[in-house]
Amino acid sequence: MGKTIAEKIFESHLVDNPSGDIQVIRLDSVFCHEITTPVAITDLQARGMDRVFDPSKIKAVIDHVTPAKDSKTAMQGKIVREWALRHGIIDFFDIGDNGVCHALFPEKGFVRPGYTIIMGDSHTCTHGAFGAFAAGVGTTDLEVGILKGVCAFHAPQTMKVVITGELVPGVYAKDVILDVIGRLGVNGATNRVIEFTGPVVDAMSMESRMTLCNMAIEAGGTCGICAPDMTTVDYLWPFIQDEFKTKEAALEAYSTFAADVDAEYTDELVVDVAGLVPMATFGYKPDQVKPVAELSGERVDQVYIGSCTNGRIEDLRVAAAVLEGKHVHPSVRGVLSPATPTIYKMALKEGLIEIFMDAGFCVTNPTCGACLGMSNGVLAEGEVCASTTNRNFNGRMGKGGMVHLMSPASAAATALTGVITNSHIFTGEA
Amino acid sequence: MKSFNGKVLFLDRSDINTDEIIPARYLTEITKEALTPYLLEDLELAGFDAKRDIAPAGAVMTRANFGCGSSREHAPWAFEMNAMNIVIGESFARIFKQNMFNCGMMAVELAPAVIDDLMARFSGRETELSTDLATGVFRFTAGDESLEVPFEISEFDRALVEAGGWVGYADTHY
Ligand code: SF4
Numbered sequence: 067m068g069k070t071i072a073e074k075i076f077e078s079h080l081v082d083n084p085s086g087d088i089q090v091i092r093l094d095s096v097f098c099h100e101i102t103t104p105v106a107i108t109d110l111q112a113r114g115m116d117r118v119f120d121p122s123k124i125k126a127v128i129d130h131v132t133p134a135k136d137s138k139t140a141m142q143g144k145i146v147r148e149w150a151l152r153h154g155i156i157d158f159f160d161i162g163d164n165g166v167c168h169a170l171f172p173e174k175g176f177v178r179p180g181y182t183i184i185m186g187d188s189h190t191c192t193h194g195a196f197g198a199f200a201a202g203v204g205t206t207d208l209e210v211g212i213l214k215g216v217c218a219f220h221a222p223q224t225m226k227v228v229i230t231g232e233l234v235p236g237v238y239a240k241d242v243i244l245d246v247i248g249r250l251g252v253n254g255a256t257n258r259v260i261e262f263t264g265p266v267v268d269a270m271s272m273e274s275r276m277t278l279c280n281m282a283i284e285a286g287g288t289c290g291i292c293a294p295d296m297t298t299v300d301y302l303w304p305f306i307q308d309e310f311k312t313k314e315a316a317l318e319a320y321s322t323f324a325a326d327v328d329a330e331y332t333d334e335l336v337v338d339v340a341g342l343v344p345m346a347t348f349g350y351k352p353d354q355v356k357p358v359a360e361l362s363g364e365r366v367d368q369v370y371i372g373s374c375t376n377g378r379i380e381d382l383r384v385a386a387a388v389l390e391g392k393h394v395h396p397s398v399r400g401v402l403s404p405a406t407p408t409i410y411k412m413a414l415k416e417g418l419i420e421i422f423m424d425a426g427f428c429v430t431n432p433t434c435g436a437c438l439g440m441s442n443g444v445l446a447e448g449e450v451c452a453s454t455t456n457r458n459f460n461g462r463m464g465k466g467g468m469v470h471l472m473s474p475a476s477a478a479a480t481a482l483t484g485v486i487t488n489s490h491i492f493t494g495e496a
Numbered sequence: 497m498k499s500f501n502g503k504v505l506f507l508d509r510s511d512i513n514t515d516e517i518i519p520a521r522y523l524t525e526i527t528k529e530a531l532t533p534y535l536l537e538d539l540e541l542a543g544f545d546a547k548r549d550i551a552p553a554g555a556v557m558t559r560a561n562f563g564c565g566s567s568r569e570h571a572p573w574a575f576e577m578n579a580m581n582i583v584i585g586e587s588f589a590r591i592f593k594q595n596m597f598n599c600g601m602m603a604v605e606l607a608p609a610v611i612d613d614l615m616a617r618f619s620g621r622e623t624e625l626s627t628d629l630a631t632g633v634f635r636f637t638a639g640d641e642s643l644e645v646p647f648e649i650s651e652f653d654r655a656l657v658e659a660g661g662w663v664g665y666a667d668t669h670y
Contacts, residue, residue, distance in 0.1 A: 081670070085651035090670070102568065104526050113663065131524075138524035145526065188567040188591060204569035204595035210666040218652070218662070252511055253561040257590050286564060288590055351511060438520045459515040459565060461538050 068326025071291050072222035072259040075199045075323060079182050087221040094181040096211040098126040099167050102186030104145040106209040118153045119215035125176050126150050127159040127167050130434040135441045165406030165432035168192040168280065168374035172272070173406055175305030179294035179320040184211050189374050189456065190289075191282040195275035196302070197294035197323050199259070202283060222288070225258045226331040229266035231340035236490050238384065239274035240376055240454070240473035242266065243281045244345040246337060248355030256286030258332055261325065266339055267292055272301040273380040280375045281456050284352035294320040344488055346452075346472040350460040358476050361486045368451040369394070369481035370463075371474055372403030372430075373437045376454035379409045381474040385454075386418040388478035388492050389425040395484030400427035401443040403435050425481070439463040452480040497658060498581040498600055500627035502554010504636070505580070506619040509541055512558060513565035514592065518574040520566070528573040535574040543620070550578055555625040557614060558585040563592025563603070572596050582627065584634070584647075586611050597653045600661040602627075604634075604647050617643065629657070 069077065082090040096119075103126065110116050118124055126146055134140035143160075150158035159170060168189050171177060179197035183190065186208040193200035203217065211217050227246055247254075260282045267275065275297075279290030292298075299306075299316045310316040344358040371377070371385050382404060394400045402422050404410040410432055413419050422429055435442030437455040445451055445467025454477050458469040472480070475489035482492065516539040518531060525531055536546050556575070562585045563571060572595045575583070582602045596603040606614075614636060621638040628635070634645045649657075659665040 084655070084669070088650070088652040101523050105528075105569070108526060109663075115663075115667070136524075138526075142524060142526065186567055186569075188565065190567075202567040202591055204567055204572070204591060204598060206569060206595065206598035206662050210662055213663075214666055214670045216666065216670050252564055253587070253589075256561065256587065286561065286589060438523075440520060440523070457515075457565070459513050460540070461519060462515060465519070465521070465538070 377405030
């Protein structure tokens, strides 16, 4: 019987099978941020176990609230900062170098096909875009990961999502994944890895694949995975060129993690995107999805462009193309958070930041900020935000606030009119 | 090992997410104790009143996909700090369930029909749960009505409960 990508990764990392289908696997990397790691650190200290299994395999960032907004968030940063210093964790990113973890770590070349990664963050599934197994875990799993470099999972079961057809202009990876979550439901992939395949995925950039995999968790998935291909190798080439003679050699090595043709999947969903239109959420669950056109006219108070879902350069380019030469509606507050300093600098060089600022957007430093309602654009009770983030839970961006998830193009169009708007009225597409 | 007995709090809804269990605005706390007053603060559910219902409860019964959303272990901790060490439901989000057992707590699945029956009989009444982990039996008691329901947890989850959680287990094994 053939194996899926996740099964192959598990097989090559297996440490123990304590009972049943529980597999304890060796970790290639443990990622940390300042919200969930401090509790792990203080607990390890209290247990007299303040150690790390391998400082070179731990990557840490202060990203959720940065610069600190109050004494409590300052303390969270301080705990992580001192811990990184104490244990010689070199890959630690603080003010000036920091950005949203799931955008920053791939950009630094910390993810490789076949890797196993955990982080105390549910959107760790993003890194599966590189053909890695990357899963969000709680603090205890994180603690054991930091201490021992292992984590326990059920043997991975995989669901296949085949995306066929061709995206029409104005429709993006975000629209695809919202549509897929609408079909699967918030529980549709629980305890399973989602393998995204098909011609649409093959044609996608790494940025778009990350947008897809980022939201696997919103359908309950443990991880989203895309098979490594030449696009993956091209992205990683600056980091791997000493390891491989040619790109072809790298691809051949990584192809050992491709799924076998006779691999077994628990389910298969085929989505033809030929007729897909821009999508948005309308309720408090990410599977409550409708075409943007059906929501058009709904008033918003704020538009947020950023996050690990859609705060990458590709997203900023798309939004800027809609905003160029125009101004946001007077009743709307526009907030842009480029996801990393590198993205910010690229956007500056390309003139995108100027477009956003001329359009009336506030441009913040790279941070999670408003995405989780902790800083930089928290909503007031009764306010509505059109957002390129991944979660529309009740109160996510502030108590009593409501979030409509959508693509950067739709969000930008909405900023211009003050009501939910399909970007095609500005671009003539879709 | 923790106690898995106590008054049952019925949360008769599916997809209760971790933001409803413990809102993100409290994630700046760095001790578990600080979370105590905020459990289920944002949950809006007919008949549920956090102030009235949480303190007397020792167990939770709910529907499907409980604990979906973020990976925050603050969710199990908020329950733990309120002396609720067990959640019984139709199904759980993976990370939440793992976090519960990692803390030496329990997230136990029962068939939807069984949950239906238990909700119908006991929801809205003062109901006491007592758990016999050795034989795998729950006993629900309200007034003079009492019902025994068998349950199963995996061998590994049981080992975690007995070790008081995953740190203790991993430290002796790896
Ligand atoms: S941007 Fe939002 S979803 Fe992504 S890691 Fe930050 S808080 Fe989480």
